[in-house]
Amino acid sequence: MTDPLVRVDALTKEFTVRERGGKRVVRALDEVTVDVRPGETLGVVGESGSGKSTLGRAILQLETPSAGSVTYAGTELTGLRPRERRPFQRRMQVIYQDPFSSLNPVRTALQQVAEPVTVLRDATDPDAVARDALARVGIAGDRVHDLPRAFSGGQRQRIAIARAIAVRPEFIVCDEPVSALDMSIQAQVVDLLRELQDERGLTYLFISHDLSVVREIATRTAVLYRGRLVEIGPTDSLFRDPQHAYTRRLLDAVLVPDPAIARRRLEQLSTRVAAPVDLPPTDASAMVEVAPGHLVLV
Numbered sequence: 001m002t003d004p005l006v007r008v009d010a011l012t013k014e015f016t017v018r019e020r021g022g023k024r025v026v027r028a029l030d031e032v033t034v035d036v037r038p039g040e041t042l043g044v045v046g047e048s049g050s051g052k053s054t055l056g057r058a059i060l061q062l063e064t065p066s067a068g069s070v071t072y073a074g075t076e077l078t079g080l081r082p083r084e085r086r087p088f089q090r091r092m093q094v095i096y097q098d099p100f101s102s103l104n105p106v107r108t109a110l111q112q113v114a115e116p117v118t119v120l121r122d123a124t125d126p127d128a129v130a131r132d133a134l135a136r137v138g139i140a141g142d143r144v145h146d147l148p149r150a151f152s153g154g155q156r157q158r159i160a161i162a163r164a165i166a167v168r169p170e171f172i173v174c175d176e177p178v179s180a181l182d183m184s185i186q187a188q189v190v191d192l193l194r195e196l197q198d199e200r201g202l203t204y205l206f207i208s209h210d211l212s213v214v215r216e217i218a219t220r221t222a223v224l225y226r227g228r229l230v231e232i233g234p235t236d237s238l239f240r241d242p243q244h245a246y247t248r249r250l251l252d253a254v255l256v257p258d259p260a261i262a263r264r265r266l267e268q269l270s271t272r273v274a275a276p277v278d279l280p281p282t283d284a285s286a287m288v289e290v291a292p293g294h295l296v297l298v
């Protein structure tokens with residue numbers, strides 16, 4: 001089997017939260033071990049607060065792990081000096097849920113796509129590179145000189161995608177990239193991401209609490225619950241034959257024939273913690289392979 005592009009090994013991330021009357025430690029990730037293989041889309045699902053974004057941010061080195069390591073294409077990223085980290089800032093990109101807050105409101109589409117090209121890529125004409133990237137996502141002509149507020153939500157997400165691809169990355173963390181968009185627009189943006197992956201051999205970590213989108217786009221799916229990886233496997237196998245009690249609960253809640261009901265249940269799931277599921281202590285747990293490549297926490 002080929003080497004993984006990203007290797008996350010026993011990654012733990014704790015946050016200290018100040019509260020009235022003292023401090024509390026939140027363990028957002030608890031010894032998560034997972035690989036992302038070149039060219040695949042690894043879906044990451046789990047309810048709100050399960051650690052999905054923290055996993056993406058820790059891979060991108062936007063969070064410093066409390067323990068464990070992240071290795072990218074054979075180089076351990078944890079502990080690299082800023083200068084050594086620089087090439088990886090080009091090779092790894094991110095697309096967030098809300099392009100309104102990730103785009104600069106006072107810079108044109110062209111300016112914001114050209115900026116990372118100027119900083120991270122050795123291009124003689126960053127504007128030409130930016131125009132190409134924008135044209136690829138469907139934003140062309142004079143529109144490139146418009147500010148974010150002149151675009152629809154779907155178009156703004158296209159600009160964010162153009163900015164991510166303009167520097168020719170290998171790996172993109174997509175953190176709920178379509179969750180804020182209307183259903184019809186969601187499908188278009190998912191298609192665009194898929195086409196770009198095929199054209200450019202991209203690898204995605206695709207975070208979403210929307211299981212139907214993950215089922216459609218992900219090669220493999222990882223399930224996080226309270227910072228733990230409870231199940232991972234080929235998407236078909238995991239959705240057809242979920243093994244962990246939490247995965248079952250997640251799928252039961254949303255895989256109902258009526259999409260409106262599924263959507264409502266999903267919204268409830270993401271805002272309020274589903275009835276808790278017991279987990280074994282970290283030091284006494286193991287992942288067991290139940291089908292080829294399909295592992296469950298026991």
Ligand SMILES: Nc1ncnc2c1ncn2[C@@H]1O[C@H](COP(=O)(O)OP(=O)(O)OP(=O)(O)O)[C@@H](O)[C@H]1O
Nearest residue numbers: 015017026028047048049050051052053054055209
């Ligand atoms: N900077 C931070 N400071 C303190 N706590 C944090 C911080 N970032 C995340 N957390 C906590 O870590 C846990 C995991 O958060 P994370 O954002 O990774 O969850 P998530 O799965 O992405 O949730 P959502 O679906 O709502 O985006 C949560 O309990 C969250 O409150």
Ligand SMILES: [Mg+2]
Nearest residue numbers: 052053054175
């Ligand atoms: Mg999140």
